Amino acid sequence: MKKLLLSLIILTLAVFTAACSSASGGEEETKKIKLGVSGSDTRIWDYIAEKAEKEGIEIEVVTFSDYVQPNVALAEGDLDANAFQTVAYFDTFIEEHNMDLSPIATTVLAPMGLYSEKVTSPDEIPEGGKIAIPNDASNGGRALLLLEEAGLIKLSEDYDGNLDLNKIIENPKNIELVEMVSAQTPRALPDVAASIINNGIAVDAGFNPTKDSIYLESETATPYVNIIAVRTEDKDNETLKRIAELYQEDDVADFINEEYKGSMIPTFIPLSDIGW
Template identity: 65%
Template sequence: MKKFGFLIMFISLAVVMGACSSNAQTTVKVGISGSDTTVWDFVAEKAKEKGINVEIVRFSDYVQPNLALAEGELDANAFQTVSYFDAFIEEHNLDLVPIATTVIAPMGLYSEKYDSPEELPDGATIALPKEATNMGRGLLLLQEAGLIKLEEHFDGNGSLDKIIENPKNLQFETLVAAQTPRVLPDVAASIINNGIAVDAGFSPLNDSIFHENETATPYINIIAVNKEDKDNEVLQQLADIYQSGDVKELIEEEYDGNQIPTFVPLDKIGW
């Protein structure tokens, strides 16, 4: 009888432990930069259904999230473009890799006078950010719009002498990025960074006459992890959740074109 009672207790304990195990959650720490957690809050809710507890860790700069990831304080981060990531890990000799793409915050070409790049007349003046990286991104945008052609193997650092074809003889007014919206009345068009455009009341998707899309691969944002974790099942599952249709719809509705969901294969971004 005692043996029977012990057996019942053992089975009951096993059932309880099994139930606890099935409800156990794996915690994943994800680092972001800034205070906007809208998308990751939504991803966290979806992940919870699959037994993944997402802990969002906020940073106020663009340096610490990568260092914290490399030191094992985070499991993943999601805040940076491919271009920034590639340069950072090379400079700091970090063993980090991307596991998924997320969004692009598109740079745009804006005009108060014309409705498309094709309408820009010969000799038109384009305002262009003068910082090397911003200018390089702007020149790539103009090339994508079919207005200029850049030298082969363009390295992304802006310089007007890297333009090898300019069939409309466009003129360029270079100025600090923050000034690019203010000169719109005085130029044919102006290239404006995403954040500056949004602050000026513009939607890149609705108000620009041309903007970046998924072909601007250096400027797509990514989810990054330590190289040793690139095949981790939980992190891959989290990446799949981010790239789901529900998250895509949320980004499109929430940001009105200020961020565009850009879910492309890693080989498209050089990985």
């Protein structure tokens, strides 16, 4: 009788222990990641979140309305990663704000465009016309390169890619460049001859960059490839690395090409190609 009772007790403890172990293991299998983006377009990350969910990774996409808070939130630990910025902007931002962040993967090239309600090509911009450009160092600098590519200005040979109007050495139409925060560039269209608008902001404003811009940035603009960024201490985190791998799979590239029709270009290149 005692042996039977002892056996029952041992069996009960074994079952209880196994149940607890199973429950605990189930909790550990689901890894939650908070990822920040700028703007309201979350289609790519919604698609990747579905893929990640099958591997026990829950991605919560947090949207922001500017280009500052996603990095601040990441640095302060409110996010695990963000994906909204070019490597050129990222490099400048972390240096200016002394943030210990690192990229773990490249994602897309989102071509910057020149838009207008008054003309249909850069050649039609009138003498002395005004063009709105972003006022931050990276995006403003990118805007100057776009204007040079469009044949409207010429920059000095030592131009470093950051916004500096003094680096304009030729301006045959005497174009007046009006600096403003990126989010304001679409709203400036009624008051200027043209406006240079970041891809994400243009989409949020209802534009299709490939159809509505009068000039679109070249696909070879590698300094402006977008990245996934994390805190440097987390750059080897297996879950974050797996999310980066999921992004760079062929089906995601196909989804981006189908969904965005050229306004977003999948650009999966080594970090060494962007200076990291």
